[in-house]
Amino acid sequence: MKGAPDWLDLTALGGVSAALLALEVLLLRLFAFSHWYHFAGLSVSLALLGLGAAGTTLTLAGRWRFSRGDGWFLMGLGITAAGFLVLLALQSRLALRPLFAGWQPAELARLLLVDLVAFVPFYGAGLAIGQVFLRWPQRTRTLYAANLLGSGVGSLGAAALLTVMPVEAALAVVAALLFGLGSVLAAARGRGLSAAGLASGLALTLVVIVQPPAPAVSDFKALSRLRELPGSETLVVAPGLPGRLTLFRADSLRFAPGLSLQWMQGVPVSDAVVVGSDRLVPMPRRWPADDAHWQAALNGLPLALRPEGRVLVLGSSAWQTPLAAGGRDVTWVEADGRLLDIARDRGASDAGLSLVEDGAWRHLVTADARYAVIAFDRAWEGGDAATEDYALSVAGLARAMARLTPEGLLAIPLRLDYPPRHYPRVLATLTQALQRHGGAPPAERVAVLRGLQALVILASPQPLTAGDRSALRAFAERWRFDLVWLPGLAREQANRYHRLATPLFFDIARARFADAPLPVEARLFHTAPATLDRPYVWRSLVWAQAPALVHELGGRGWSYLDWTLLLSALTAVIVSVMAFALILLPLGRLPPLRPPFSRLSVAGYFTALGLGYLLIELALFQRLILYLGEPVLAAALVFATFLIGSGVGSAMAPETADLANRRRVFAGLALGLVPALLTWLAVESLSTPPFPLRALVLVAALLPLAWAMGRPFPWALRQLADQPRWVPWAWGINGFASVLSAVLAPLVSVHIGQSTTLAAGVLCYLAAFIIAGHWLRLMRNY
Secondary structure, eight states: OOSSOOHHHHHHHHHHHHHHHHHHHHHHHHHHHHSOHHHHHHHHHHHHHHHHHHHHHHHHHTTSGGGGSHHHHHHHHHHHHHHHHHHHHHHTTOOOOGGGGGTOHHHHHHHHHHHHHHHHHHHHHHHHHHHHHHHOGGGHHHHHHHHHHHHHHHHHHHHHHHHHSOHHHHHHHHHHHHHHHHHHHHHHTTOHHHHHHHHHHHHHHHHHHHSOOOOOOOTTSHHHHHHTSTTOEEEEEEOOTTOOEEEEEOTTOOOOTTBOTTOOSOOOOOEEEEETTTEEEEEOSSSSOOOGGGGGBGGGHHHHHSOSSOEEEESOSTTOHHHHTTTSOEEEEESOHHHHHHHHHTTTTTTTEEEEESOHHHHHHHOOOOEEEEEOGGGGGOOOTTOOOGGGSHHHHHHHHHTEEEEEEEEEEEEOOSSOSSHHHHHHHHHHHHHHHOSSOGGGTEEEEEOSSEEEEEEOSSOOOHHHHHHHHHHHHHHTOEEEEOTTOOGGGSSSSSOOSSOHHHHHHHHHHTTOOOOTTGGGBOOSOOOSSSOOTTOOBOGGGHHHHHHHHGGGGGGGSOHHHHHHHHHHHHHHHHHHHHHHGGGGGSOOOOTTOOHHHHHHHHHHHHHHHHHHHHHHHHHHHHHHOOHHHHHHHHHHHHHHHHHHHHHTOOOSOSHHHHHHHHHHHHHHHHHHTHHHHOHHHHHSSOHHHHHHHHHHHHHHHHHHHTSHHHHHHHHTTTSGGGHHHHHHHHHHHHHHHHHHHHHHHHHTOHHHHHHHHHHHHHHHHHHHHHHHHHHTTO
16 A cells, blocks of 8 residues: 555545535536525535545444555545436436425425435545545645645636536536546556446546536526417527526517506517526617606606716616616616626617626725616515625615715615515615715605505605605606605505505604614514625514414415525534434444544534634635625635635645644634735725736735635644544544534524624634644643
């Protein structure tokens, strides 16, 4: 048996690690595309348990010599690559309805089958990666560096693949690279049968790359509904980081979400773009489009009130302010440049629109112009409870107010639901933004109107004039919209046309502006303002109120719950129980652990590192969405920076156990934390540079911390080198803790704040520092 890994072993280890990270990224995209995105995180978290299960397997198998040979590594590599192909085949045949799994056993069985198949490649990769630490325990520093560097390359590679090909093709490409790498390794080690088998897998995968099986899509998705329309025609399918873009055409496609029921004329036909499988953006067949119906729509109201001046549209949705503002000087800001390209090809630029590819927050920070109207079109689509929306935070709305002319109008459209789920919180956030901006009381600067299915909130830097109030009353009267709030509006005037049991929306606004208790119906939901530290404006779940919500609304109440948060909590429980069982399972088969180590201290140290690493990394990922806009881009940048930086730090970690090295290992964390905190302390400075410079500065801010965080793990694992049977157990515990922290991080950030998530990760490293000190004190006694 070789005493040290050679370059080919390290390359193979880096390749499997890269494939594992790429699989995690691609699997999230695949599950979100094919079935309910709330379940994507749950499925991937359960699949990641395969890493911990592999650690348990290696702990049990470590007594036998064959577990330390090339054959074991090649077996793990082959299982991983084959698992990719099986997963692709299954996803092309099963269109899931995960929410039905609660009461339909057949649907539950289908969901569990997908999770089990997704478990397989993670388990195989865990067998291969974990085995090298068991095989060469004296080389943990080098091995961990190769593991992390490979993972960093996999993160960047997954993002690069998604920009040029659909997710199913990207998965096949990663599988082909694995089969190819395994074939080379097997041939070099003289394992002809293994080389032939892996080469056969490579040949099959190359065929799959040419014609990958398309994922089956749930019939609840917008993509499925548009495909099934009579005469539906697919014009364009394009890959991209924000998701696969599909452009549809059908003569029955018409969109007018804020239109009055009193409008008796037609609505023009439109094409439709679907990003991913759920985000729907109408696209006119040609600019300018027929705009007659906008006079009777809430979409056109702020434009009618301010008929002169520049218009800023933030994001894209079926609200369609760029169309309603036909003929005006319009700046349309959209992070997905593919949507702007389609609009440009259809004459949008010629019709007077300035198309800007940028995030809403950054444009508000960097724009110099003043606008008569700023429309948050993307708000119409809403969002997930754990999705960061920095532009709709207090700071974001305050910046929007600063970009308005003195008499300008801010417009925030919302889907109407009853009881109102998001309206109270959006109104609270706007109220605090108006207070921060200064001037007259918010109650004098806000107007709210609602129709049957839509609601729009209007706000101005100055009090609404008598002319504004008169025009709003006339518009509501003419087109039968309900005035929800208007300065001087009486309660009995607020519920005239689309009548509710009580004028609840008026009561909410009055309570919010008077800083009084909200009506009982509004207290069913979370109503605190969204801030930069908790930019989750679409979070509505109040855990204590969930049973009452379901009881009062019956079956409809289930749709009001924030399923991402519920399933994250469920995942945390499942992962904890399964991890505890798999950690305890091998203990009876292991030799005694010699001092200064104990089972509890080893478990505590590696649990703290697993929790701390991901909590810090994910808190910074959430924060960098503020500066980069696109979550997938932020994920690729943060994960690659941390993994590559940690890989370099691991290669430079000390090996001996003494107090001086303990200080060196952990002191770097404190020093590295200082530049990372600039992402909280220098918001405006980091938002303004152009993208290349901005990305470079952000990487520079994170790299020292990433380097330091790569050192504690190999340093401690090296101390277990003379007890190699315990190495995979410690590695597996770290893996379980990482899975758990990936679930806990969004829960902590949503409920308490991103800074708290970061602080919790730092405390985990402090706990590891204390445990390491305990080991060193005991060493002096032996």
